[in-house]
Amino acid sequence: MTGQQLNNWQDVQAEVLKRIQTRFWKPGDLIPNEAELANEFGCARTTVNRALRSVAESGLLDRRRKAGTRVALNPVRKATLAIPILRREIEAKNQLYSHALLALETKPPPVEIGARMKLDGNQDCLHLTSLHMADGQAYASEDRWINQTIVPGIIEADFATISANEWLVANAPFTHGDIAFSAVRADREISNQFSAPEGSALFSIERTTWNHGNAITFVQMIFHPGYRMHTTI
Amino acid sequence: MTGQQLNNWQDVQAEVLKRIQTRFWKPGDLIPNEAELANEFGCARTTVNRALRSVAESGLLDRRRKAGTRVALNPVRKATLAIPILRREIEAKNQLYSHALLALETKPPPVEIGARMKLDGNQDCLHLTSLHMADGQAYASEDRWINQTIVPGIIEADFATISANEWLVANAPFTHGDIAFSAVRADREISNQFSAPEGSALFSIERTTWNHGNAITFVQMIFHPGYRMHTTI
DNA sequence: CAGTGGTCTAGACCACAAG
DNA sequence: TTGTGGTCTAGACCACTGG
Numbered sequence: 018m019t020g021q022q023l024n025n026w027q028d029v030q031a032e033v034l035k036r037i038q039t040r041f042w043k044p045g046d047l048i049p050n051e052a053e054l055a056n057e058f059g060c061a062r063t064t065v066n067r068a069l070r071s072v073a074e075s076g077l078l079d080r081r082r083k084a085g086t087r088v089a090l091n092p093v094r095k096a097t098l099a100i101p102i103l104r105r106e107i108e109a110k111n112q113l114y115s116h117a118l119l120a121l122e123t124k125p126p127p128v129e130i131g132a133r134m135k136l137d138g139n140q141d142c143l144h145l146t147s148l149h150m151a152d153g154q155a156y157a158s159e160d161r162w163i164n165q166t167i168v169p170g171i172i173e174a175d176f177a178t179i180s181a182n183e184w185l186v187a188n189a190p191f192t193h194g195d196i197a198f199s200a201v202r203a204d205r206e207i208s209n210q211f212s213a214p215e216g217s218a219l220f221s222i223e224r225t226t227w228n229h230g231n232a233i234t235f236v237q238m239i240f241h242p243g244y245r246m247h248t249t250i
Numbered sequence: 251m252t253g254q255q256l257n258n259w260q261d262v263q264a265e266v267l268k269r270i271q272t273r274f275w276k277p278g279d280l281i282p283n284e285a286e287l288a289n290e291f292g293c294a295r296t297t298v299n300r301a302l303r304s305v306a307e308s309g310l311l312d313r314r315r316k317a318g319t320r321v322a323l324n325p326v327r328k329a330t331l332a333i334p335i336l337r338r339e340i341e342a343k344n345q346l347y348s349h350a351l352l353a354l355e356t357k358p359p360p361v362e363i364g365a366r367m368k369l370d371g372n373q374d375c376l377h378l379t380s381l382h383m384a385d386g387q388a389y390a391s392e393d394r395w396i397n398q399t400i401v402p403g404i405i406e407a408d409f410a411t412i413s414a415n416e417w418l419v420a421n422a423p424f425t426h427g428d429i430a431f432s433a434v435r436a437d438r439e440i441s442n443q444f445s446a447p448e449g450s451a452l453f454s455i456e457r458t459t460w461n462h463g464n465a466i467t468f469v470q471m472i473f474h475p476g477y478r479m480h481t482t483i
Numbered sequence: 484c485a486g487t488g489g490t491c492t493a494g495a496c497c498a499c500a501a502g
Numbered sequence: 503t504t505g506t507g508g509t510c511t512a513g514a515c516c517a518c519t520g521g
Contacts, residue, residue, distance in 0.1 A: 025490070038423045038461075050506065061492045076332075082499045083506045092419070094333045096429055099309075099326045100483065186325070190271045196329055198479045200433030200451040218433040218451035228271075246431040250333065258509070283487060294511045299488075315518045316487045
């Protein structure tokens with residue numbers, strides 16, 4: 018060991034971050050390999066590996082076998098953002114959550130939505146619109162299509178008492194999903210729901226969830242004026 | 251070993267995910283401890299630990315010492331989204347990146363921005379507005395405040411040739427940042443930049459970056475109409 | 484108190500890719 | 503070909519926390 022004693026991977030990680038932030042290791046630099054750092058820090062190579070892997074996952078290091086580990090030239094910082102169930106997001110603010118089912122029908126979705134769900138042909142879907150409220154104020158408007166052919170039991174669900182999202186979370190496991198964030202203009206219907214001027218700029222989240230190759234549901238949530246989604250890096 | 255042989259942590263992870271998705275382990279269930287799973291899978295406990303830790307990070311498992319590991323009741327799925335440098339985002343689409351500096355001045359920021367940057371008093375900041383373009387089309391409009399007291403060399407920077415973001419990435423390391431996403435209405439100036447109707451709904455990203463306790467910069471990026479930010483879970 | 488996950492260690496072998 | 507990170511193992515000790 019030639020340097021200070023670092024006993025756990027968090028300490029090693031902190032030292033590595035410090036060297037990057039202070040430009041002791043500059044962007045593009047090749048840093049010592051795991052064995053050398055383990056020797057310098059007086060710990061096992063496994064510990065160094067754990068620390069470096071963690072820093073690399075955050076985007077600050079590029080690691081490649083044989084080529085070694087370099088400080089990232091263009092650090093694409095990765096923000097992790099939690100996609101909460103709306104009810105919990107609202108309750109976390111100590112507000113009362115409620116929701117109202119506005120419409121429920123069975124029909125084939127518009128072509129662009131059918132395409133996103135990779136449905137073949139004019140397949141019937143369950144279509145529902147509902148409003149989520151915090152302390153009685155409109156919080157988010159939901160427009161959802163559910164692929165009823167692959168969700169057993171969906172017909173019996175009572176979406177007046179449980180929100181579609183919560184029912185699906187409990188009954189239709191998914192393997193992965195796509196999410197898109199954007200800004201949309203409030204049309205007449207939406208602006209009425211929020212008691213906001215027509216043409217207001219509203220934050221939108223669209224999500225398609227899948228069970229292996231099959232789309233379970235497509236949902237667009239449009240949030241009240243002024244809504245902000247936060248995260249940190 | 252009582253079950254099938256799983257030789258690496260990815261296989262163990264896949265098996266664990268399968269058991270969650272198929273409801274073999276149901277939400278709220280306590281699953282076997284690491285030693286039991288290691289025995290069942292015929293691998294070391296370390297390997298099981300690596301797999302379970304990874305699943306827990308995605309939000310599907312709750313792990314607590316002594317209490318054991320449970321399938322999450324309300325899985326708050328975590329989406330990791332990459333915050334790219336704009337130039338790279340544009341070049342990744344095989345478009346030509348360019349940018350124009352629209353204004354540059356030195357003055358104290360508005361109070362709400364000064365508060366976000368935790369500046370004390372009416373401290374002068376470098377304020378610049380610029381436009382990022384893809385193939386000559388307006389892509390995003392940037393409004394940035396830089397705390398010049400803690401960024402050495404900022405005076406010499408030539409923001410006509412290098413974008414402020416790239417200069418800062420190269421010269422002002424940060425330890426962390428806050429990000430907020432929202433929707434904003436295009437005012438007259440912004441709508442002119444995008445040749446879009448006034449009142450268009452535009453996607454906005456605001457970011458403050460810090461070096462320990464000191465704000466380096468606050469920036470608001472407003473994107474062209476129709477911009478979407480994607481991720482997966 | 485005792486059971487669980489969290490971590491460290493030393494050694495080993497392997498997969499990948501640069502030269 | 504060979505140096506690098508990626509991973510597994512067995513065993514050990516520790517930290518936290520539920521009962």
